[in-house]
Amino acid sequence: MAGLRVPGTLTEGLRLVPHPAVMLILEFGPTPSTVHDGADGLHRGSLVAGPGFGSGGGVRAWGEHIECVQVRLSPVVAGTILGVSPADLTGAMVSLEDLWGRAASRIREQLGGIPSWEERFAFMEALLLARRREARTPVDPAVIWAWNRIVDSKGLVRVDRLADDLGWSRKRLWSRFQSAMGIPPKRAARLARFDHAVHRLVAGTGAADVAAAGGYCDQSHLHRDVMAFAGATPATVVVEPFLTVDDRAWPTTGPHPPARSLAPLAHPLTRRPRPALRSRGGSVR
Numbered sequence: 001m002a003g004l005r006v007p008g009t010l011t012e013g014l015r016l017v018p019h020p021a022v023m024l025i026l027e028f029g030p031t032p033s034t035v036h037d038g039a040d041g042l043h044r045g046s047l048v049a050g051p052g053f054g055s056g057g058g059v060r061a062w063g064e065h066i067e068c069v070q071v072r073l074s075p076v077v078a079g080t081i082l083g084v085s086p087a088d089l090t091g092a093m094v095s096l097e098d099l100w101g102r103a104a105s106r107i108r109e110q111l112g113g114i115p116s117w118e119e120r121f122a123f124m125e126a127l128l129l130a131r132r133r134e135a136r137t138p139v140d141p142a143v144i145w146a147w148n149r150i151v152d153s154k155g156l157v158r159v160d161r162l163a164d165d166l167g168w169s170r171k172r173l174w175s176r177f178q179s180a181m182g183i184p185p186k187r188a189a190r191l192a193r194f195d196h197a198v199h200r201l202v203a204g205t206g207a208a209d210v211a212a213a214g215g216y217c218d219q220s221h222l223h224r225d226v227m228a229f230a231g232a233t234p235a236t237v238v239v240e241p242f243l244t245v246d247d248r249a250w251p252t253t254g255p256h257p258p259a260r261s262l263a264p265l266a267h268p269l270t271r272r273p274r275p276a277l278r279s280r281g282g283s284v285r
Contacts, residue, residue, distance in 0.1 A: 001124060003117045005029075006066040013060035017198070017230050017242045018052040020151060020191045022078035022086055022182075024071040026096065026104075026124070028111035033063030035093060046096035046104055048082055050089030050182045051075055052191050057231015069111065069124055075181045076144050081131045086182030142166050143180045146173065150185065155193025156215045159185045194229045197222060202243050207234045 010033070025047050027033065032045040037059050046068075053059065075086040083099055096104040107127065114120045146162050162185060163173040178184045183191070197214040201207065211222040219234075226234050237243065 001069055001071040001121055003069050003120060004066065006063070009064040010062050010066065013062050015057060015231070015240055015242060016054035016059040016061065017057075017237075017240055017246075018054040018191060018194070019072065019246075020051055020188065020195055021072040022051060022075055022082070022089065023049045023053060024073060024082070024096070025068050026071070026107060026111060027066070027068040028108045029067030030065050031063060033061050033066050033068070035059065035061045037093060041093065043093050043095065046108065047093045048084070048089060048096055048099060049093040050086050050091065052183060052187070052229075053089075053091065053093065055091070055229050057227075057229075067112075069120060071124065071128070073128075074147075076139055076147060077132060079139070079180075081128050083131075085180070087179055088182075090182045139180045140176060142168075143177055146177055146185060147181055147188065150188050151192050153192075154196040154214070155189040155191070157189065159189065190225065191229070194225055198226060198230065198234075198237055198243060199246065201226075201234055202238050202246075210234075 013036075016035075027046050035043045035047065037043075039058070073081060079085045084094070088094075100107075110123065111120055114123055146166065149157050149162060159173070160170060163170045166173060168176075174184050177188070181188060193215055197210050197216070200210045200214070207219050207222060210216075211219045214222065216222040216225065223234055226232065226237055230237050230240065232240065
């Protein structure tokens with residue numbers, strides 16, 4: 001999870017880049033942000049979105065004096081915690097109040113009354129764990145195994161290999177996986193591969209090396225995939241704030257601090273003003 005404060009205005013909007021997780025955003029600032037899905041969808045306040053939300057690069061957030069906590073949930077546990085299957089969130093954003101009712105408003109008030117980021121993260125962690133204990137709706141272990149194989153392989157495992165290892169047909173794997181995770185296995189693999197590739201680009205690795213190591217046929221293939229998911233070229237996606245903040249809040253390499261540490265971070269989401277980011281489990285580079 002990560003905490004974000006923008007004391008001024010997001011005048012240019014913040015592009016949301018897709019990620020292989022269910023995204024939960026809980027706002028508690030004086031004014032709610034506005035998220036536009038690039039089509040006809042417009043949302044204000046706390047929200048939930050399924051894996052890959054933001055594909056195409058058309059989803060942007062605007063607002064002023066924003067304060068929120070963002071949580072990334074594996075689809076494996078998201079349904080239990082949120083009370084809605086990831087399949088019902090495919091390509092969409094849903095108001096948290098529609099899912100949790102009055103509890104969403106109470107959480108907003110509680111977060112607003114907590115004085116420090118560390119205490120907010122502890123509050124959120126306890127809340128999510130409690131929800132998971134109270135309402136168990138377990139996912140098929142075979143589907144969990146398939147999802148973990150896809151993520152751990154950074155999207156390079158073949159779907160037919162997954163089906164063979166499970167002793168399933170491709171049709172059976174496709175149906176059960178999409179029903180539980182919200183996206184078909186091939187789409188999940190593409191998303192995991194894109195996520196790994198784009199973060200390597202942000203880290204400074206050249207596009208040719210990223211393409212070669214990431215399972216792409218060539219740089220043109222990488223270019224097409226980055227454009228399809230992020231709406232930006234490999235050369236321009238590296239400055240997307242949503243990704244450069246990612247590497248600090250959810251680092252893929254480097255040491256991880258103790259369980260309740262807090263790493264103070266800052267990153268300019270816009271040139272004016274500078275927002276402050278706080279993360280759990282992050283390390284400062």
